[in-house]
Amino acid sequence: MQNANIKAANEFSVQKKKPNTFHAVDILKDMILSNKLQAGSNHLEAELASLLGMSRTPVREATLILEAQGLVSVIPRHGVKILAISPKDMTEIYQVLTELECLSAELAATKNHPDEEFSGAENAIKDMEAALLDEDLEAWAIADDRFHSELVRLGENQRVINIFDMYTDQVKRARMLTLRLRPIPTKSNEDHRKVLQAIKSGQSDVAVKVHKEHRVQAGRMLVELLEKFGLNNL
Amino acid sequence: MQNANIKAANEFSVQKKKPNTFHAVDILKDMILSNKLQAGSNHLEAELASLLGMSRTPVREATLILEAQGLVSVIPRHGVKILAISPKDMTEIYQVLTELECLSAELAATKNHPDEEFSGAENAIKDMEAALLDEDLEAWAIADDRFHSELVRLGENQRVINIFDMYTDQVKRARMLTLRLRPIPTKSNEDHRKVLQAIKSGQSDVAVKVHKEHRVQAGRMLVELLEKFGLNNL
């Protein structure tokens, strides 16, 4: 049974084989974000190992990585604890992301990017507008994420990008859950257009100002919803 | 030879035994920051394991943690690569820390901390002034670090604190090396006093403005020195 290395694992794709450690990171992260592993619950290494069909070694390594990313906490004889996202946590994360996105907007505005660099952000905005017309909130949220991620990319600060990637999943989780509880996000689209325009024309101060306002408001609303609907144990 | 678990490892201290994994993280981090492991160099797992007198398992786990912290990069058949801090890297880190410290200043100013909460920051400033009188630059740098760390603590955003902790070592490394190349930092002390005063009196905008200016200038100088003296391979 050991070394049950199923070679022909995936029927079609030619994807290179990822080490189990990172596979475990992906799966566990997904299970945490989709709430299959409930926040607050504890899981022994052996349990997760058998759950994922691998030995403890890669699972241990995965939990260390997830711990570094703030998704779990490893407590020696009690297993890895899935951390919750309380309104306080979300507030903290939003504060960090707000500052870093604004920094990205500022940096992006000073960089004189060639026009084609903005196509990703522009498409994201277009998709957001289309999604609103379709009243497809999921599609809107996905496009919105794309815009934010493009913004950070345009800032070209790798540290910012890393931190953004680290927290973005957790924000997505909360965002998706509150998506239908919030007003139709028409203003977001306007804001994003303005920010992008300011970046393109090199007005870093305008970009920062508009985006900061946007973020502060979005953050406030999200946290209020989380508080009202008690999603902190989700 | 296996299980050479030297129980009586340390003669005096009663310190709780830390798992080797984290011991390895500490030692390796220290060796990287003190340049005993040169930036750019590659080290095989087995090499590090014998260097640290433990098996590959905890070393592997340690490298994963260090990778998450951005100090090394694990490249499968080429060992763990010790990452350098180029001027570009330092610029990036400074940009991040600048924003997050300013955020902390803003948050701290809105929190109505009781006076005794500020004693740490005040002492740091006092020590900085005393160090300047003594012309003890090392002591000054240490006190300066303490001020920044206090500032972040006062912001009470755990995510910010985590990110700060993650990068602060690397900044220290560069700071210490450029300490004697820079002008006497009298202005820093003034700036810090002003920031602290603004925080205490709840003027978050002033605190942010002063601190941002301070950081931008400090960052610019540090990066210039790094460029001039080519410490990117340190």
Place this chain on the structure above:
DNA sequence: TCGCCAAATTACGTATACATTAATAAATAA
């Protein structure tokens, strides 16, 4: 000499064995 292919080596990824130690249960004394 320079490529190129095969064999050998090496390093990694992963499973597993085992020692350690925390947590739990059991047993004893007050």
Place this chain on the structure above:
DNA sequence: TTATTTATTAATGTATACGTAATTTGGCGA
């Protein structure tokens, strides 16, 4: 019965074994 100590159990931390894949070496042909 309750507190305390001891024995048991279980989970972790670490070493090690080993298969696999990448790299290097050596030989062969052009």
